[in-house]
Amino acid sequence: AQSVTQPDIHITVSEGASLELRCNYSYGATPYLFWYVQSPGQGLQLLLKYFSGDTLVQGIKGFEAEFKRSQSSFNLRKPSVHWSDAAEYFCAVTGRGSYIPTFGRGTSLIVHP
């Protein structure tokens, strides 16, 4: 069975600082991986996804993520955080060919001015 762990419940950064949100997965082979963002009072929005190929994927809103097979990780990064990035971030994993994702419990990003 697949699983995903987001080790950080909360992350606080200053506006303009860089950001890295951690995601570790458990799956027997290379999975499909996703990052979603949930702004207050909203549904989740897909930021980016990884299926295969280039291990560095670019997403919307200036985010990127890097797949590292050796570490079973798919960490989300942004070079310079804006106050509007304050939200809940969810990592998700599915098995190859599956359309049923397992979500992490989320990381809440707080941005200080």
Added chain:
Amino acid sequence: EAQVTQNPRYLITVTGKKLTVTCSQNMNHEYMSWYRQDPGLGLRQIYYSMNVEVTDKGDVPEGYKVSRKEKRNFPLILESPSPNQTSLYFCASTGRGLLNYGYTFGSGTRLTVV
């Protein structure tokens, strides 16, 4: 605009009074899912559907029903709601194939059962 529409956004009801939360998508997606979101527990899948008339249980199906009679609609039914079903509910859909894969979520339905 491509979207998943849920109604209502907010609902307060009493224990035992049947209710339906509607979900509709305009992207011709095959897969649709219902999730509930609770503090500290993240997103848990209630039911999912792979196509019309094909549904299956997720991780927390007890107390819920679904139907998929049309491709665009996937209502969630609580036949006898209880207070432990107070939660934030999301409907989501995705298409098939790597190009189309990635769930689109509705804005959520906040349900309170008293």
